[in-house]
Amino acid sequence: MKGNYRWYIAGLLFFAGMLNYLDRAALSVVAPLLKTELHIDDAQMGFMFSAFFIGYCALCFIGGWAADKYGPKKVFAWAAGSWSIFCGLTAVITSYMQLLVFRVLFGMGEGPMGTTTNKSITNWFPREEAGRALGLTNCGQPLGAALAGPVVGLVAFNYGWRVSFVVIAILGAVWLAAWLLIFKDTPDEHPKVSPQEREMIRASREEVLVERVEDGNSLTSYIFSAPVLAVATAFFCFNYVLYFFLTWLPSYLMDYQHLDIKSMSIIGVIPWLGAALGFLGGGLLTDLLVKKLGDVIRARKIMLTIGLGVAAACVLITTQVSSMGMAVACITLASVFLFVTPQICWSLIQDIVPKNRVGGTGGFVHLLANLAGIIAPSLTGLVVQYGGGYNVAFVISAAVCGLGMLVVVLMVKGQRKAHDVNGATAGVR
Numbered sequence: 001m002k003g004n005y006r007w008y009i010a011g012l013l014f015f016a017g018m019l020n021y022l023d024r025a026a027l028s029v030v031a032p033l034l035k036t037e038l039h040i041d042d043a044q045m046g047f048m049f050s051a052f053f054i055g056y057c058a059l060c061f062i063g064g065w066a067a068d069k070y071g072p073k074k075v076f077a078w079a080a081g082s083w084s085i086f087c088g089l090t091a092v093i094t095s096y097m098q099l100l101v102f103r104v105l106f107g108m109g110e111g112p113m114g115t116t117t118n119k120s121i122t123n124w125f126p127r128e129e130a131g132r133a134l135g136l137t138n139c140g141q142p143l144g145a146a147l148a149g150p151v152v153g154l155v156a157f158n159y160g161w162r163v164s165f166v167v168i169a170i171l172g173a174v175w176l177a178a179w180l181l182i183f184k185d186t187p188d189e190h191p192k193v194s195p196q197e198r199e200m201i202r203a204s205r206e207e208v209l210v211e212r213v214e215d216g217n218s219l220t221s222y223i224f225s226a227p228v229l230a231v232a233t234a235f236f237c238f239n240y241v242l243y244f245f246l247t248w249l250p251s252y253l254m255d256y257q258h259l260d261i262k263s264m265s266i267i268g269v270i271p272w273l274g275a276a277l278g279f280l281g282g283g284l285l286t287d288l289l290v291k292k293l294g295d296v297i298r299a300r301k302i303m304l305t306i307g308l309g310v311a312a313a314c315v316l317i318t319t320q321v322s323s324m325g326m327a328v329a330c331i332t333l334a335s336v337f338l339f340v341t342p343q344i345c346w347s348l349i350q351d352i353v354p355k356n357r358v359g360g361t362g363g364f365v366h367l368l369a370n371l372a373g374i375i376a377p378s379l380t381g382l383v384v385q386y387g388g389g390y391n392v393a394f395v396i397s398a399a400v401c402g403l404g405m406l407v408v409v410l411m412v413k414g415q416r417k418a419h420d421v422n423g424a425t426a427g428v429r
Contacts, residue, residue, distance in 0.1 A: 005193045006124045006133075006201070012179060013117050013137035016080065019175055020113050021144030021246075022151065023087040023168045024052070027103070028247045029152040029268075030161040032254050032261065038096050042251075046381015049247040051100045053373030055107030060370055063112020064363020065219075067119040068356060071185035076116045077176060082109030084172030091162040115362040118346045122358045123186050126201050128287065130350050134343035135283015142275030142339060145246060149272075153265030222353045223364040230411035231352075234304055235345045235369035237404025241315060241338055241397045243376040245271065245331070248384070248393070256390045257324045267328060274332040275339040282307065282340030286347065296351050297412065300344045304408045307340035312401035319391040338401070345369075348412075372400075 027034070031045055040048070059079075067075045086106035093099045117137060125133045155164040184190040187198045222228060249271065253264045282303060289299035314334035321327050346362070353361045380393045 005190065005197060006187070009120065009124050009183060010133055010137050012175075012182060013120060014140040015175055016076070016113065016117065016179070017138055017140035018144035018147070019080075019168070019172055020083070020110055021141040022148050023083065023106075023144075023165075023172065024110065025145045025148035025246055026087070026152045026164060026168060027052075027090070028250050029148050029265070030156050030164065031251055033156060033161050034099075038099070040096055041385060043381045043385040044096065045251075046247075046378045046384075048096070048099060048103060049243075049377030049381070050374045051103040052107040052110075053243070053370055053377075055104040055109075056111045056373060057107075057367050057370045059108045059111025060115060060366040061360070061363035064115030064119070064359040064361070064366065066112065066359075067116045067363075068359035072116045072120045072123070072359075073179070073183050073185050075112050076120070076183075077180060079109055079112045079116065080172055080176045080179065083113075084169045084176065085109070087172065088166055088169030090165040112363075114346075114366045115359055118349065118362045119359040120183075121346075122350055124201065126203075127350065128290075130287075130347045132283045132287050134346050135279050135281075138283075138343050138346075139276045139279035139339075142272040142279060142335070146269045146272030146276070149250070149265040149268040153261055153268075157261055157265075219357060219360045219364075222357050222361045225352075226411065227352050228349070228361060228365060230407055231345050231348050232365040232368040233407045233411070234308065234404045235342065235365060236372050237308065237400050237407070238338060238341050238345070239369045239372035240376045240400040241311065241334070243373045244380055244393065244397045245335070247377040248380050248390075249331070251384075252390050253324075257327065259324075270328055271332045271335045275335040278307070278336040278339030279343065281336075283343045285340070286344055297348075300348050300351070301408060301412045304341050304344050304412070305405055307337045307344070308401050308405035308408065309337075310334075311338035311341075312398045312405060315394055315401060316398035319394045341404075 028049065035041070035045055063075055063079065083106055086102055086109055090099070090102055090106070093102060118134070121130060121133050121137065151167070152161075152164040155167060187193040187201055250264055250268055253259045253268055254261065259267060286299055286303045289303060290296050293299050311334045314330050314337065318327050318330040318334070321330060345365070349362050349365060350358060376397075379396070383393045383396070384390060
């Protein structure tokens with residue numbers, strides 16, 4: 001891959017996302033077993049899922065700020081080492097309170113992951129490849145969630161649920177070694193990157209500031225601008241549905257659709273394969289639409305609106321179908337369109353803030369977006385336990401997703417002309 005070393009970096013980030021979601025989804029796969037062993041109900045399980053995101057949100061912004069200041073290599077190394085350790089330590093818990101503490105610490109380890117990935121892509125990829133690069137690297141996340149069913153479920157079935165967390169921790173240590181050996185913070189620092197590739201990346205990354213904050217030099221000038229807050233809101237709505245699926249889909253399939261753990265481990269893969277397709281297709285389509293329309297912001301807005309709108313409709317239809325097959329089909333189609341959207345949110349951050357503020361701004365957006373991870377699992381647990389069951393939880397998720405579409409339509413405004421590889425750009429407002 002002479003002249004294309006950046007795609008090796010994309011591969012590393014792809015596997016990071018896969019591992020990140022494999023270990024993040026592991027608890028939801030074994031949740032029915034844990035509820036029995038630790039004698040906890042659905043509401044308590046919802047709080048357990050949310051505990052992860054308390055730690056996660058705490059490190060989202062700090063992780064992005066640290067990636068700007070210290071570089072993504074150090075931040076990602078610390079994060080991957082931490083999340084692998086606390087994932088492995090889950091195997092030794094003996095009480096509900098111990099698991100709560102480990103989940104918070106585990107979430108802190110994973111908190112910098114999204115913003116540091118975005119910072120790495122900002123450093124390593126020309127702007128016109130940002131959509132497909134984010135789509136490729138981020139599609140590892142739903143594939144990791146897809147693998148959680150067969151890997152964690154079948155290991156738990158054959159050897160006990162504790163062993164599955166040890167296996168995942170070992171995989172994390174292997175990835176960390178590869179990261180330390182292969183990755184550098186910028187192409188300029190890497191001896192295997194050709195001068196031509198370095199220049200291509202540099203030329204397309206000419207900075208253009210957001211109109212209305214272009215005179216401000218502080219980070220707050222960017223994070224409280226209307227375009228950034230609109231992206232954060234859309235990202236929150238995406239995350240609400242994502243974390244509803246990620247934490248409660250296995251229990252829905254077992255408790256509501258009456259599957260055993262082996263069947264759930266296989267059938268539960270299908271929606272996440274659809275999500276991976278959405279990641280890949282969304283990144284490719286948004287880059288093609290940018291070229292066709294010649295307007296970066298308009299192209300991103302169209303794709304966000306379609307993705308969130310169709311996903312909301314499919315989630316709502318799930319409450320009206322009677323068979324397990326139709327329910328899984330609706331959830332899968334919702335996942336395809338839902339996962340068109342996150343890489344567009346990350347791309348918009350790159351489009352509307354300068355390079356040296358991508359980490360901090362992305363961290364702030366990631367923090368706001370991942371508050372959904374605290375709200376969605378707990379609210380779903382309470383609804384399942386006391387408020388009408390899974391169908392009500394699906395209706396709430398559809399409404400939140402629809403809200404995200406409405407925010408995009410009303411608040412993401414302005415235009416910026418698509419640029420060529422020489423970095424020619426127009427302004428954003």
